[in-house]
Structure formats: C-alpha cells, structure tokens
Amino acid sequence: MQWESVLATRSSRMKASEIRELLKLLDQPDIISFAGGIPDPALFPVAEFAKAMADAMTPARAEAALQYSVSEGYLPLRQWIAAEMARIGVPCAPSNILITSGSQQALDYLGKLMITAGDTVLCGWPTYLGALSAFNAYEPLFEQLSPKGNVSAADYEARAAANGGRAKFAYLSVDFANPTGETLDRRAREQVLDLAAEMEIAIVEDAAYQALRYDGEPIPPILALEIARCGSIDAARTIYCGSFSKTLAPGLRVGWICAAQPVIDRLVLMKQAADLHSSTLNQIAVAQVAEAVMEPHVEMLRDPYRARRDHMLAALDREMPEGVTWTRPEGGMFVWLTLPPSLDGAELLAASLETERVAFVPGRAFFADGSGGNTLRLSFSCAQPEQIDIGIARLGALIGRALA
Template sequence: MSDWDARYSARTGKMRASEVRELLKLLDQPDIISFAGGIPDPALFPKDAIKDAYAAVLNENADAALQYSVSEGYKPLRQWLVQYMASLGVACTIDNIIITTGSQQALDYLGKLFISPGDTILTTWPTYLGALQAFNAYEPHYDRLIPEGGNMTPDAYRANERAAGGHVKLAYLTSDFSNPTGETIGRSDRMKLIDLAHELDIPLIEDAAYRALRYEGENAPSLLALDIEREGHIDQTRILYSGSFSKTLTPGLRVGWICAAHPVISKLVLIKQAADLHSPTINQMVIHHVAERHFDAQVEKARKHYRQRRDHMLNALARYMPEGVTWTKPEGGMFVWMTLPDHMDGAALLARSIEQIRVAFVPGAAFHADGTGKNTIRLNFSLPDAAAIDTGMQRLGGLIQSEMEQVRK
C-alpha cells in the first residue's frame, strides 16, 4: 500500500506536530541554550524517595503493582487526592476523581467526551499548545475567551456558534500561571468566567498544572472551589479540574487526575476502559507513596528553586532587552511571555537565533488557535541555570536589537 494519506481519517488533517516537542530535540545539542520546553529541573526530582517507593511497593505489594487494576485509578491515591482537593477548598469524594496518564490524557479524554465535529471551544488567545493539539483531533472551531469579559457576551458567542454551524460545547483555560503567558486570572474575573459557563450551559476545563508553583501574591480560589461554593455540591458544578504531579514531583511517571461531578467521571471511566484500561498501577502506587510522605516539602523546595530562576530571568530581561520589547512578570509557574515589535516574527527570529546565537525558544503563533501572535515568543525559566539565563538573554537581546536596527535602515 503506497498512498497512506488517502486512507487516514478526516480528523488526522487537524493533527500537527508540536513545535515544543520538536524543539526539545535541540536539547541533545550541547551548545544550544534552550528556553523552549516547559521542563522541570531534574535536580529537583525526589530520586531517592522514588527509588525507596518502588522498592517498598514491590516488596510489600508486588502482585497488585504489576497486575491489571480498576480504570478509576489506585484507590489510596484517589483518597490522598480527596484530601489535597479539600486543602484547595474542594469538597469531594473518590467518586469525583479519575487518575489519568498525565494531564495531557485528561485533555484528550475531555475533548473526546464533549466535542463533536464543528462544535466551538472557547479558549484564551494565546492558550496551551497541548490543549489545542488534544482538541484538534475532534475537529472543533475556536472562539476567543476573554477572562476579563470584554465585549463577548453569551449572545455574541451564540451568534458565532450559529455562523460556524455547531454549538458552543466547552471552555478551556489555565487559571494560575498560564502556559504560555505566566499570567493568573483574578478572583473577580474567575467569577465572570463561571457566570459565562452557566449562561452558555457549558463545562469549563480548569487546567491547574502549575497551581502549586506560586512564588508571590495571594492565592485565588480555584474555579472549582468557587463553583462549589455557588452551587452547594461538586456534583452540581460544571468545572472540570485537571491536575498533575508532573510539575511538583516528576513528569516521567505520567500521573495526573480529573476532579469533577460524578456523572462526568463515570463517562470518563468508560473512555479510559476503551483506551488503555488504566494508568500504570505501579506508577500510581509510587506517586502515592512519595506524595504521602514528601509532597509539601517537595513543593516548597520547587517554589524556592524556581522563584530564584524567575527572578534571575526578569532581571536579565531588564538588563538586556532593547526598548520596544515587553514581557510578563508571572507570580508563579515556569514561563515568561515576550511581545516583540509588531514587525517582528517569532518563528523567523527563532531560525536566526538557532543559526547565529544558538538560543532556542518557542514562537508564540503556535499558542494561538487562529495562528496570530506572530510577534510573540515564550521563554521557559525552570530548566536553564543562572549562567545560561544571563548568557542566553544577553545574546537574544543583542539579536533583537540587531533586527530592530535593520528595519530602521
């Protein structure tokens, strides 16, 4: 069979390679200074605790660890997550939680559950690239979600939905330290988003992958906590909370979770049964073992470490970036979002940056559902050390200055 393309399903036309995953291949080149991936620093991984956890699990319960298990997830881990969600103001039971193979699987499952071809998803401009990739397979349209309200009323969204020929089915956003911008949504704007979801009668996915990594400022309640306060019970809410251990403990074990109303969890269990039966039991048991003993200390360690990296990057940006370049100042997370002069293209700048100064970052257009935002780039500060940040920002600032001078000539 020679023409495979003619035999793929129509939805594969929506699939695109991740610009971030492709850029990660550059990490194998030792002379590249990379600000591209949203990668935790491996120096923080609780390696000894994980090693001890695997030994304990295999010594004490190897039969269960290596066997098939229930699709909902390892019960003691779900019980731990009930207590963790309670610390965020979310009262729930294990019936409100399903374990997923990382939060990326959670997004894929939620897309599969709610999106039919031609339906509309509301999301911020820009938004998490991985969410766009997960949802694109289900052939949606996108409309711009403006957390502060703007002029997009429910009636305006409905008019756009009719023009697109589908229905507004879902909203998605990161409420704390967004990937890619690093920005956080304030409490009043969170309430507006909840009001909008209720008026449109749609679920809203709250991607909370970075919530634990706050370095300063005041915590705002999660959207799920606010909606429970409003509705009285988690089974009456429309917020779908997606969490992950990737940024707090380790990404390699691929353990995430969804916390939501029980009817939604029941449907997700059916999807998981058909997809992979269950997430690896031994990894869930190890994550539970480590979280139960080390989670709070590990989070505090990560906060201190990444706060220093963030501060170093913000100081380097202030020193080396030319006038006309702006950037966000995140209170947490792993990213700074840079806006270049209007005439500059982030993808073209990346090509020259790799060739001339050996510095990598992610062009911003990839994070926009409509391909706009070409004059933006995302910078990660969690992986490069202080020396790399200094050198990389000095080189990048010099390149941007040179590009700006070329335009003036």
Template sequence: MPEPATPPDYWNGRYAKRADGMQASEIRELLKLLARTNVTSLAGGIPDPALFPVDEFRTAQDELLSDPESAGAALQYSPTEGFEPLRRWIAARMGSLGVPCDVENIAITSGSQQALDLLGKLFIGPGDKVLTQAPTYLGALQTFNAYEASYDEFGDPLPPAGAGQARVAFAYVVPDFANPTGESLSREAREQLLALTRDLDVPLVEDAAYQALRFDGAPIPSCLALDIEAVSDIERSRVIYCGSFSKILSPGFRIGWICGAKDLVRKVVLAKQGTDLHTPTLNQMVMHRVAERAYDKQISLSIVHYRRRRDAMLAALARHMPSGVTWTEPQGGMFIWLTLPSGMDGGSLLRDALDEGIAFVPGGAFFANGGGANTIRLNFSLPSPAQIEAAVPVLARLVRRGS
C-alpha cells in the same frame, strides 16, 4: 511474482478526516533538536531534574517490589478509575484547596494531557466551538484539533447557544501562571468566566498544572472552588478540574487526575477504558507513597528554586532588552511571555537564535485562530541562573539587529 510495492503516498488518502488536525508540536520538535546539539534551552516547560525526589521514588518502589503481595498488585492490571489510596489522597488534597469531594469524584489519568484528550473525546464533535484564552496551551489545541474543534476567544463577541450557531462544547482555561504567558486570572476574572459558562450552559475545563507553583501574592481559589461556593456542591458544578504531579514530583511517571461531578467521572472512566485500560499500576502505587511523604516538601523546594530563576530572567530582560520589547512578570509557574516590536517574527528570531546556541518557542503556535507572530515564550525552570545571564544578552542583541 512479487507483490507490487506500496506507493510512497499510500497512507495519505486513508486517514480519517480528523487526522488533518494532528500537527507536530513545535515544542516537541525543539526538544528533539536540543537532545542532540549544544543549545541553551529557554524552550520546553520542563522541571529541573535536580529537584526530582529520586531517593523517595527509589525507596517507594523498593518497598512495593520487595513484598510479594504488594509486588503482585503493582505489576497487575488495576481499575480504570485508578489506585484507590492515591485517589483518596488527591480527594483530601482537593478538600484542602476548597473543593470538598470524595474518591468517586477523582479519576486517575496518564498525565493531565490524557485528561484533556478524554474530555475532547467526550465533548467535542466536528465543528464544535471551544472557548479559549488567546494565547493558550499548545498541547490543548493539538488535542482539541484532533476532534475537529473550532475556537472562539475570551473577549470576542460570543454568539448565544441556539439554532444556527455552532455548538459550544466547553470553555478551557489555565487560570494559574498560564502556559504560555505566565499570567493568572484574578478572582474577579474567574467569577466572570464562571458566569459566562453558566449563561452559555457549558462546562469549564480548568487546567491546573501550575497551581502549586506560586512564588508571590495571595493564593486565588480555583474556578472549581469558586463554583462550589456558588452552587454549594461539586455534583452541581460545571467545572472539570485537571491536575498533575508532573511539575512537582515527576513528569516521567505520567500521573494526572480529573476532579468533577461523579456522573462526569464515570463517563471519563468509560472513555479511558477504551484508550489504555488504566494508568500503570506500579506508577500509581509509587506516586501515592511519594506524594504522602514528600509532596509538600517538594512544593517548598520548587518555589524557592524556580523563584530564583524567574528573578534572574526578569532582571536580565530589564537590563538588556531594547525599548519596544515588553514581557509578563509572573507570580509563579515556569514561563515569561515576550512581545517583540511590531513586524518582528518570532520564528525568524528563533532561527537566528539557534545559530547562537539558544532556543525558545515562537508564540504563534499558541493562538488557535492565528496571530502572535511577534511573540515568544521563554522558560526559566530548566536553565540555570548562569545560563539565563548568558543567553538573554545574546537574545537582546538579535532583537536589536532585527528591529
């Protein structure tokens, strides 16, 4: 007698409660659509693959795998905290950005997305508050939701930490050319945020994925650098810096890092051991060689390349968008944020735009506590200037029709 078939809804009642917070990313779902249809994507924050230093990656990998000793190391298990020469390179890079630190202040992660997940695992308990910008990075909200976070937004009246109040786990910020708005925090705003975290006695998670992509204006010190100025030593800082090679060298290698106090880094390493043991060794060793040889050159190439596309999108928006539409004018990064006329819905506009072969990301998903229905995020790093020039007038026509 065969066993009875598993009912279709068998799994629904068996997940842990925290799984309720795991929702599909609108961006990832859009990318699936774009892979199989002829659509001009103004959606995902994706580097232009024409910029990838393919020859440098090929050379580095061939060098490593052609030597028996380095090949054996590259294909073997390795320490959870990461390949030490790569960590030393990152520590030196952080030093050049005003963050004196050493190799023990660095842990390698599988992209900065894993860094956010590890920090969520370490700090967020069910119902704990995370302080965020509104809007903020959707991938961070997805990660923190899985640990049952709740949210307060910067600028809201924030309750003091104490009895009867939800515990504040940490504050989270993308200070440079933020995903999704493209905006940056001024030095004064960063110092105010640091003062807030000191008053609340909570860590600040600084997501610096776009920090190197500055097109215009003077660089602003990172929150970690400013905090070290105030407290004199990274070991006394509350700031946890999350960096990434994805936007400059390659997202496919999945190499990011955490920089912070040594006690914090040791705890991150313990959390990572139970997750994936270590980031792929070959990827780390290849990335180290490519970073040594090509990182600064790639930053320069990327700035010139993406500035031209940003300028093309801003010029097209200025020529074609009707009155009542406003947008940010970022000094770097990959994104422009549009606010549509009151009453318009970004999700409805997306459905109409897809019929015309254009995709973007509706803004509502970037708000932890709701709102933003009349906003959208546009990406300028992947589409060519010609694609931007063709797509923006169509989008403007749809806005006029819907307003």
C-alpha cells in the same frame, strides 16, 4: 498502500508539537535552551521514588503493583488527591477522581467526550499548545475567551450556531498559565463562571502549575468558587485537571480529573476503551511519595524556581531593547515576550539558533488562529543563572540588530 484514502479526516488536523521538536535541541551541549517548559531533573525526589518503587515490588505488594487494576485509578492515590482538593476548597470524594496518564490524556478525553465536529471551544489567545492539539483532533471551532466580558454569551452562541454546532466548554489555565505565566484574578474567574452558566457550557480548568506560586496570595480554583455557589461538586460544571508532572516527576505520567460524578462515570468508560487503566506501579509510587513528602518537596521547589524567574526578569530588564515587553509571573515556569509588530518569532528563532545558539518557543503556535507572530515564550525552569545572563544578552542583541 495509499494511506490518505483510509485515514479519518480529522487526522489532517494533527500537527507535530513545536515544543516537542525543540526539546530535541537539549542534546546539543552548546545550545542555551529557554524552550521546554520542563521541571529541573536535579530537583526530582529520586531517593523517595527509589524507595517507593522498591516497597511496591516487595513480595507482599508486587502482585497488585504488576497486575491489571481498576480504571478509576489506585484508591489510596485517589483518596490522597481528594484530601488535597478539599484543602484548596474543593470537597469531593475519591469517586469524583479519575487517574489519567498525565493531564494531557485528561485533555484528550475531555475533547473526545464533549466535542462534536463543528462545535465551539472557548479558549485564551494565546493558550496551551497541548490543549489546542488535543481538542483540534475532534474538529472544533476555536473562539477567543474574554474573561473580562468583552464578548456576550449571545454573540458566542450565534457564532457557534453559524458554524453548525454549539459552544461546549471554556478551557483555561488560571494560575501561571502556559505560555504567558499570567494568573486570572478572582473577579475574572467569577466572570467565567457567570458566562458559562449563561451559555450552559462546561469549564475545563487546567491546574498544572497551581502549586508553583512564588509571590502573592493564592486564589481559589474556579471549581472551588463554583462549589461555593452551587453547594457540591456534583452540581458543578467545572472540570479540574491536575498533574504530578510539575511537582513530583513527569516521566511517570500520572495526572487526574476531578469532576461531577456523571462526568467521571463517562470518562471511566472512555479510559476502559483506551488503555484500561494508568500504570498501577507508577500510581502506587506516586501515592507513597505524595503522602510522604509532597508539601516539603513543593516548598523546596519554589526557592530555585523563584530565583531563576527573578534572574531572568532582571536580565530582560537589562538586555531587551526598547519596544519589547514581557509578563512578570507570580509563579510557574514561563515569561511571555511581545516583540514589535515588525518582528516574527519563528524567523527570530531560526536566526537565534544559527548565530546565537539560544532556543525559545515562537508564540504563533499558541494561538488557535495562527496570529501572534511577534511573540515568544521563555522558560526559566531549567536555566542556571550564568546561562540566563548569557542567553538573554545574546537574544537582546539579536532583537536589537533586527530592529536596527
């Protein structure tokens, strides 16, 4: 069978995730990995999930837990999420919530819902690799989003039209973004809203790391700022994607979309066609654990993650040669390094794995146009202090030799 003859043209745009491939290195005990942006499994609320799963499997509840369910998601979980959204400035109803299999499925659905081949997506330079992968299958053109207003709405619209489509949405992660760790200030969030209104496009707000703030004051989500302008979620153009992966556990694959009712109604049809509904058992367990321990659990997470971030920043200050710069995130899991232009992150990774046994993610994969070769992403979430000291010292020495 010559499979290329029957595959859709968009399949050629699908590529293996560099991060997923690098995660395989975690099985090698001598590798110091700053690659995967994954939560520390030692911090999972294991006992709480064991109890929740056991409770769900009692005779009185097992029938519902193991049966087909509604595509919108488990109602008590959607009620809990709606209350949480209201707490961060987004008053909404459970009917404004759709449960997804992680926020990655949410991104895929939104790409499928809004992108026609040739349309334009505005995004950061760099931006989350998983979003690029999800949207790329639907054959868009990517344009660099400039929240500070460096590109006019007319310019974006003209370039989109020249490509044979129109701009459909702006995608951005505004808090401790993957990969840079940077946070968009309130003024820039308002400017994104202004741009989207002028262009009559949607905004996809990826809030996967929003709860993991270690310093500074919280900034309202874009959706909250928009509701303050327009009066209700059903009048809003912003679509908020949330996740329990970074706060409770990623393996259960429970995320959500919060949006205007017409958007949710379309997404429910998409969910029905794709997988009917997310795991009922997992949703029941997440609802029970979130209700019981979410606030103290997230508060507990902040201390070790803050300490690891601080340890990595101190090690970078100590070990990196002149000419290397990096971000200083207020939360999340990542530090973003910019190397001198003469260095290439992918080549550096190959050398690092061979001689230093230190893994990280080269930055080029996070740029829609393949630029950013002299950048890389470090994750501190699973690294212990001794590993950080040794790994950053090795990496600094390797960069220093490459620059010599």
